[in-house]
Amino acid sequence: MIATAELGYENSPYTADPISARELGIDSDAIVRIERWTHPGAQTPEQAVAFFQEYGAVLIAPDFTLVEDGRQVHEAVTPVIAATQETIASNIHSPRVVKFKDFTAYNGTARKLATIDYPHVISHFPDIVAWQNTLLPTVRAISGDPTTEASIDPDEGTVINLQLFHAAGDPNERQQHGPHTDRVDITVVFGLDNVGPNGDLVFAHGYTEGCEKYGRNQHQNFNENIAYILNKDSNAIVFRSHPVKKGSLIMIKSAEDAHFITAKTLADVQQGIAEGAKPTIFRKFERDQNGKMILVEYEEGRGIVNTAFDTSDCRERDEIVKDIKRVLPPHIGPHNEAFYHIVRPLIQQRVTDPLQQKRVESDLVAGSSANDLYNDENIIDS
Numbered sequence: 001m002i003a004t005a006e007l008g009y010e011n012s013p014y015t016a017d018p019i020s021a022r023e024l025g026i027d028s029d030a031i032v033r034i035e036r037w038t039h040p041g042a043q044t045p046e047q048a049v050a051f052f053q054e055y056g057a058v059l060i061a062p063d064f065t066l067v068e069d070g071r072q073v074h075e076a077v078t079p080v081i082a083a084t085q086e087t088i089a090s091n092i093h094s095p096r097v098v099k100f101k102d103f104t105a106y107n108g109t110a111r112k113l114a115t116i117d118y119p120h121v122i123s124h125f126p127d128i129v130a131w132q133n134t135l136l137p138t139v140r141a142i143s144g145d146p147t148t149e150a151s152i153d154p155d156e157g158t159v160i161n162l163q164l165f166h167a168a169g170d171p172n173e174r175q176q177h178g179p180h181t182d183r184v185d186i187t188v189v190f191g192l193d194n195v196g197p198n199g200d201l202v203f204a205h206g207y208t209e210g211c212e213k214y215g216r217n218q219h220q221n222f223n224e225n226i227a228y229i230l231n232k233d234s235n236a237i238v239f240r241s242h243p244v245k246k247g248s249l250i251m252i253k254s255a256e257d258a259h260f261i262t263a264k265t266l267a268d269v270q271q272g273i274a275e276g277a278k279p280t281i282f283r284k285f286e287r288d289q290n291g292k293m294i295l296v297e298y299e300e301g302r303g304i305v306n307t308a309f310d311t312s313d314c315r316e317r318d319e320i321v322k323d324i325k326r327v328l329p330p331h332i333g334p335h336n337e338a339f340y341h342i343v344r345p346l347i348q349q350r351v352t353d354p355l356q357q358k359r360v361e362s363d364l365v366a367g368s369s370a371n372d373l374y375n376d377e378n379i380i381d382s
Contacts, residue, residue, distance in 0.1 A: 013039030013051060013059075014240060021230060024202065024239060025176070025263050027223050030230035034202075034239045041248075048142045048251070056253040057203070057242060058142065064249075068137040076134060077247050081192055083127040084305065085280050088116070088162070091124060092284045092298075095379055098162070103378040106335040106369055107222040109178025109260070114164050117374035118157030118308075125160075132158055132307050135188060139309050142251060143186055147312035151184045155370040158308045160192075163199065164282060164298040165266040175301065176263035179204065179222045183318065183366040184308040187254035191244045192303030195279040196272025198264040199302035201244055203257045206237040219334050219365045222258065244304060255314070255362065261302075269301040320350050321363045333372075334365040 014035035021028040041061030042048035051058035062074035069076065091097040097120050102112045121128055132150050140148045151157045163175040189201060210229035211218035213236075218225065229236050241262075242250050252259075269279060280300040285293050310318075324346045332339050343364055344357075351357045372378065 013037055013055070019239075021227075025260075026226055026230075028227040028230045030227075030234045032230065032234060032237060032239060034241055036200075036241045037243065045138075045141050049144065052142050052251060052253075053144075055240070056256055057240070058251050059242060060249040060251060062247065066134065066138050067141045069134050073249055074247060076131070077190065077249070080127045080131045080190075081247060084125060084160070084192060085303075087125055087127075088160070088303075089282050091116075091120075092282045096120075096376060097124065099374070099376070099379050100164075101373060101378050102380045103372070105178055105180065105372060106333060106365065107179065107220055108224070108335075109180075109222050110174075110176050110263075111178060111373055111378075112175045113177055114162040115374055116160035116162075118154060118159055121158050121160060121305075128158060128160075128305055128307070131190075135307060136309070139186060139188060139251065143309075143311070145311050148186060148309050149315075151308035151310045153184060153308065153310070153318070153367075153370075155367055155374060156183050156308055159306050159374060161302075161304050161306065162192075162300060163264050163302040165269055165301050167281075167297040167299050169266050171265065171267040171270060173266050174263045175265075177261040179258045179260040180369050181256070181258055181362055181366050182254035182308075183314070183321075183363045183370065184310045185253060185255040185314040186309040186311065187252050188307040188309070189244060189248075189250040189252065190305040190307055191246050191248040192305065193246050193280055193300045194244045194302045195277045195299070196264070196268035196270070196275075196301065198262045198268050199244055200262045201242040201250060201252070201259060202262060203240045203252075203259045204237055205240055205257055207258045210236045217337075217340065218258070219340075219362070220337070244302065254308075255359070255366070264301045266299075266301070269299055273299075317356070317360050317363050320347075320360050321367060323350065324360075324364065325367075333368050 015038045016035045018031050019034045021030045021032050041059040043061045043064055048058050064073045098114055100114045105111050140146055208218050211225055216225045282298040284296050286296050288294050347357050347360050
């Protein structure tokens with residue numbers, strides 16, 4: 001491992017502050033440590049490797065030169081943003097492409113956002129597909145793993161997540177992507193927009209260990225678990241926050257630690273507009289209460305592309321996951337305690353290493369969670 005101090009960064013790229021857990025949407029009166037990434041971002045592969053190895057996340061600066069491509073990040077992503085926004089606008093009327101979701105996930109946390117799943121990214125967004133191929137050598141260089149490939153997982157391949165607000169809607173409307181882990185082990189988050197405060201990517205470091213210490217299922221009742229752990233030890237969990245901005249890249253170890261997006265409201269977007277931001281506007285015909293078709297404007301509060309990559313180790317575990325899925329009873333998911341009583345013996349039959357057993361279980365849960373978010377269920381009228 002290359003220590004960041006060896007590259008001239010004796011201090012963390014994060015700035016630490018105390019914060020109320022409630023400010024992160026957690027039902028606890030605990031004062032917790034939040035570490036916000038305030039470094040400008042890695043400008044060289046050596047810096048990116050050091051940050052990624054040490055923290056499991058790295059912001060990549062706009063002037064970072066892409067490996068093998070030769071362009072700087074800002075040069076490469078600017079046309080991709082424009083093409084992506086144009087394609088979203090042309091498909092905003094299709095509820096099977098741009099899916100508005102509002103439901104409670106397996107671990108009791110909220111999902112309220114719009115999504116575009118992997119199959120539709122592949123079929124409708126050629127610029128994103130090309131961008132992912134361009135990015136692959138850089139991802140391999142930073143991760144240090146030449147087996148890394150662009151993920152083709154039908155549930156967790158590259159997807160688009162959007163927070164779209166009625167321009168004349170309720171200022172207090174909250175949209176959020178609650179705590180979860182991913183099956184794919186490397187994700188590069190690519191910012192399309194983030195207007196106003198919030199919409200940051202936060203990792204809850206120490207959550208998994210806290211659940212193990214206190215005998216709680218990390219995959220269920222997230223808010224109850226985290227409040228319980230913080231009540232026992234307010235220093236047990238460190239929340240590490242990463243800003244998501246238009247054109248920014250954040251490379252993360254996405255299968256490690258629960259992470260979530262801080263909830264954004266229309267009021268946040270309005271604040272951003274008042275401060276000079278200009279969100280992308282999407283126009284969509286919808287029926288009003290009288291059945292009349294009216295034109296509705298949506299302001300993009302936050303838009304990202306989750307560019308998904310997986311390593312050979314991740315793909316090997318996925319083969320075990322697929323094998324287990326073939327014998328699982330239908331309609332039993334990770335929200336149900338029976339799920340764990342069934343899958344744990346199945347995992348133990350196939351995997352002997354205790355750490356790998358936990359990872360396979362997490363992969364099963366993550367796959368189910370992604371399916372809930374990106375499939376054609378739970379779609380609401382926008």
